[in-house]
Amino acid sequence: MKKTLIIATFAALSLAMAAKDTVPVKFVQVAQDYSLLSTPAALNKFIKTANSAEFTPENRVIMLRNAMGLAHTDKQRKLILKEIATTGAFQALVFAAEWLDNAAVKTEAAKAVLKIALANKDYAGTGTKQAITKAGIILGKSKQVNNYLKSVTGNGLVKVFNGKNLDGWKGLVENPISRAKMSPAEEARKQVKADEIMRRDWNVIDGQIVYVGHGFENLCTVKKYGDFEMYVDWKLDPEGAEPDAGIYLRGTPQVQIWDTALVNVGAQVGSGGLYNNQKNESKPSQVADNKLGEWNSFHITMRGEKVTVILNGVKVVDNVTLENYWDSNRKIFPIEQIELQAHGSRTYFRDIYIREL
DSSP: OHHHHHHHHHHHHHHHHHHHHTSOOOOOOOOOOGGGOOSHHHHHHHHHHHTOTTSOHHHHHHHHHHHHTTOOSHHHHHHHHHHHHTTOOHHHHHHHHTTTTOTTTHHHHHHHHHHHHHTOGGGOBTTTHHHHHHHHHHHTOHHHHHHHHHTOOSSBSEESOOSSSOTTEEEOOSOHHHHHHSOHHHHHHHHHHHHHHHHHHEEEETTEEEEOOSSOOOEEEEEEESSEEEEEEEEEOTTOSSOEEEEEETTEEEEEEEOTTOGGGTGGGOSSSBTTOSSSOOSOSSOOOOOTTSOEEEEEEEETTEEEEEETTEEEEEEEEOOOTTOTTSOOOSSEEEEEEEOSSOEEEEEEEEEEO
């Protein structure tokens, strides 16, 4: 009887823990009207608001990046970089690195880069090495930085979008199963046509990948990936006819991106879910989208067939199987390209980094 009581107690405890895990995380979206921040006083107040603990670190970064675009003085820019350093977020490191060549604020930028990098070994890699090294030189901490970089194994986080052009990207040729049946010559011919469509529909504007087409032709990495983690920021055009997009993992749809107001297609559940799943969970655990027209941050991890998605600092998909949309009787492909998708409305992507696991 004592054994039965222990088992029952353990079962009850497990259920209670599971129930606790399903409780939505408190999330405050970024929904600022930036036209109200035209004066230095209003912007200073906003910077202070962005430092509030009610926002996730990822959303604090988004707010502070927006504030930087409105800054009136170097004093404000330094304050923003100082605050962004406290977030500890990978996106903060990437942004602070953009200011290392600005003579007026480079010291504060370098402090932000090193504070974040040295506290997060996982942020190192070929995509961030140059910025971390430069920050060390600016602050006279090259020895400390070199020791840090020597401790990193492999390529780490790699920048797969250079912010200037679409080198490393290609147009979409059908799907993984169809491509596998093609001869090299046939695939090459079709790739030429796909790349023409890519250059027409996908542009690089102000350091961002922007979908400007009207169809459904995806933008694909030339490189194929097995297990990986990926950081990417995205934004939907609020004036678009169909604000709907996604990210294909190993050539397979998809981590969903959409306007939560489109209730007719079920978008009220939020972005980040594995939309095309039929047997496994397809919806995110909660809504963690920012206001339509605002930036959002994804951190996606894929190991085997399992996917975890963190949206704006909130885990909305936790180790869920991604099903093979192209053939439900097969497991997901072990290695394939990553694709950016849009549904005919302008869609923006920036700061794309991938680490192979």
